[in-house]
Amino acid sequence: MGLDGARSHDERTTATPRTPMPHPRPPARVPFDLAAWASAPRPEADPGVFRQDHRQLDPERAEAAKVPTWPLLLRAGLNAVVGWLAFVYGTQLALRVIVLTVWVDHPSSTAVTVVGLSVNALVLAVVIKVFGRMGRWPEVWRRYALPLLSRTVTEEVPDTEEEQSEAARQRDPWAVLRQGGAGVAAGRLDGEAVGDVDYVRIRRAWESAQADPVFLPAFVEQVSLRGAAAFAHPSEARELPGRTERHDLLLGQVRLGTAQDVPKNPLTHRSAGFALDPVVLGTSLLAVGPAGTGKTARLARPVAEALCLQALAGTACAVVIGAADADLGPDAWYDVVIAPGDPASRYGLDLYGAAQDPDEAAARLAEALLPDELTARAETARTALQQMVGPFHAAFGRYPGVRELRALLAGEPESLEALVKGLRAAERLGSFERDLEHREHQRGRADDPGALLADRLALLDRPAFEGAFATDGTGRPPFAMRVLDHPLRVRVKLPERSHPEAARMLSRLLVGQFVQAAGSRGDRSLFAGLVVDDASAALDAGIVRGLQRLRGANAGVVLLLRTLVDLPEALRAPLFGAVGCRAAFPGIAPWDGKLFSEAWGTHLVRETAVTLAPDTSGGIVRRAGRLGRKALSGTTAQTESVTTREVERLRWSPSDLAHALPAGHAVVSLTAVSGEQVPPLLVDLRG
Structure with missing residues (x-):
């Protein structure tokens, strides 16, 4: 947000309140541990992985962990016994070979000792390497020996002074301020309850101040004066009421669920938290599924919540479009709520998007x-x-x-x-x-x-819309889409029940204005996010073409559809090509699943074929035995032939997508703005 974050809404948009509307921050049920949250590990990971406290999965260790306890211990014990015998007899054999080939007469005692120790060490290393790998000794050590030692050892070695100071610095969330000459500001923040929104917002302002040292005194003065409320959002809101999802605002991620531990999912994502962030939303996301499958509750609402939080932190702006009764968060989440058809609505809509060019x-x-x-x-x-x-x-x-x-x-x-x-x-x-x-x-x-x-x-010229689209100043303050370079939170409630055709027109108009305005912004430092709860009427050829231009404009849209049949056939394939992220929810129609399946393509799988044939081998005795067995049991002796080959198979077939997805799950593929792709993942969105 920078140092001008405290400016009023009147300087930012024609549709913002004339006076700030503070939303008091509700008391947290559990005290927020800022130091632990800010210093939590966030290792590099593939797109879609919730990185906070994420543990990288070693593929070999994951495969070894699937081995049951008793087979693992039995194999380790057998390899230990065989390895000991190999060590004993191997050292004797090696020493005898040395004596017979290169040994000199009357060697010194030192030479005997050195040669003996060297041979023992060499044979021991070979035994451990060979039999340890076959017996999976490292897995036994990690799974059983280490936990036992951790419970046995009760006295820990104290850290050195250097290690203690390093740990303290890592847990100090304001260390960068102290090192940069803003110790007074850091001291003020130490004495206040600072949330994750406050932390990200102040850190963003600090980065702006670091770009030009002239602003450093202003930064210190603002923080010293207002503390954790410094550089607050123009609405003075510092938290969202009713916030439910798990967010990591340092990375802009919202955790939606867990990628399942199934063979179809890549090893890097199995059992990992699944998250969305501006890195993947910047390529836009299309979600398809019937009503009641969780598109709104488990996708649209969490993304809307994340964008609103990021707007409060000064890193994004959010526009959320849906029916008036769609659960996309309470009105308190938003700065501007536009409800055409509702006489109580405080804001109107600029049908022209405040475009500078009339044509x-x-x-x-x-x-x-x-x-x-x-x-x-x-x-x-x-x-x-x-x-x-x-x-x-x-x-x-x-x-x-x-x-x-x-x-x-x-x-x-x-x-x-x-x-x-x-x-x-x-x-x-x-x-x-x-x-x-x-x-x-x-x-x-x-x-x-x-x-x-x-x-x-x-x-649109109906009494219910009186004052909603006025351009002469006599109606409600109009919201214009050109304000996407400010951290606004906008909710548009469409009158789908009372005026369905007008709602369709407004939906298409708003999405078109967003695509146009986001692509032509001069300042693209904020991520511009659009969520459309029902996009069946919001898409046309011009909008689909514009979606591809958003990738380079730090903007993206989330489009929800009940079925692709709601779109003209000529738009379906271009839409799939324009978006980088796709999600299929349970119960989609097979013809919808066909487009997903084609978009996700094929991959190589190892296929094993077993062929059974009557056993005709052997001489008279074996044949007579087989005849007797057939007479007694009624079964024919057969030979088994196993063939393994690699074949191309669809990642997800239309039938799987239509009939095999469990409730509360979705199959989601992702593409980052950088071009990095993640194959379709089966994700549990219920927690």
Whole structure:
């Protein structure tokens, strides 16, 4: 957030509160141990692994750990006995060979001792190497000997002064401040309860101050004055009420579940915590599954919670779109809550996204207004809307409201006369006269796109939406998507029950504005995250193309779908190619599973085939014995042939995805912004 983190919302967006709305931090049920949390190990790991306190898995040790106790101990004991015999007789054999080949007459006692010890050491090393590996002695040592020794030894050797000081420095969360000359600020923070949000926010401000030493006194002054509340989010909130998930804000990770210990999962992920962070969300995520399978509760809500926490820490901005009754967190999580259709809503929506170019704003609005079945008329609709929006903006210095735009597209004489009069007063009539004439020629024709757009705008020109989309300052403060370079938390509640078609249009408009605004930001230091609870109406060809550009813009979207059938067929394959992360939830249709299966491809597996054939070997005696056995038991003697080969198989077949996924689980594949990929993982999302 930097040193300007305490600025008010009025300097950041037109839709933010005029006065701060502090959300008091609820008392923690368990005291937060900042030192332990900040110094917890976070080893490097593959994308998708929750790195806090993660233990790297050694593949050999994992395989050895699967061996039961008694077979392991029996094998170790047998190898120890054989190894001892090999050591005894091996040393004798080696010494005899030396005496017969290279030994000199009358050797000195020292030479005898040196040669004897050397031979014993060499043979012992070979025995330990060979029989220790076959008997898995290291696994026995790790599994049984070490725990026994740890319980036996009760007196620990005290650490040296250097080790004690190093340990203290590692557990001091403010050591970097003391070393950098901000000891006074560190002392103030030592005496306060600092949460993980506070810690990450202050550390981010410290990094900004380190970039320019001029800001160091300002940093110390702010922390000395406000303590843990220094550089707080403009809302003054320092925590989310009702926070439930496990987060590691130092890495921006939210833990969603556990990758299962199954052969289909890579060894590096088995039994490890599964997490999402901006590194993988930056490639965008598509989740498909029927209602009730946990997409919202176990994916959308935790990601929304993580983005809101990161916004409070000054590292992200969050936009969350869903139905009014979707469980995407309480309103207290968000700075701006937009509920078109709800008279109690405090904020409205800028239909043009505060775009600087009228033609660009009109084009995005036209694409959002048209339903899927009329996309073939998108080009003429864009032109018609641009021919009205551009002149209106030139005449009045603002964009037209819904009712004004509807009247212009319908060709109402009073509205057109007022527009011409405004252009003449602004001395811009000559620039737009041809546009107005072209619209006049189109009016009344059967294929006039203006009439179609006016009918679609009528869905937004309803009494329930009064003041929600005003552009003249008479309605509610409008939220504009151009504020994605500030740590805002925005929730849009769509009226899917009362106005379903209007909700579809607004969903498509908002997603399009986000993709457009996130890709054109000048300051990309904050991760811009968008969560869409039901994206079936929010996608078109332009948005799908724009998703790929978000990877380089430090932004990403999470799209939830009930089924891919809700999308036009021409969009399904391009959408799979545009997103880097894909999640399949239980109960998806086989035709949906086919796209996932094709996207995840195949891999080599070792396949063992067993072939049984009648046994015809041997002479008369063996054949007679087999005939007698068949007469007595009724079974035919058979030979068994085992063939092992490597074959290509689908990682997950459509049938497995449709019928074999347990409840509460999902299969998720990830791609990091750097291009690193993680094959599909079976993840338990229930804990």
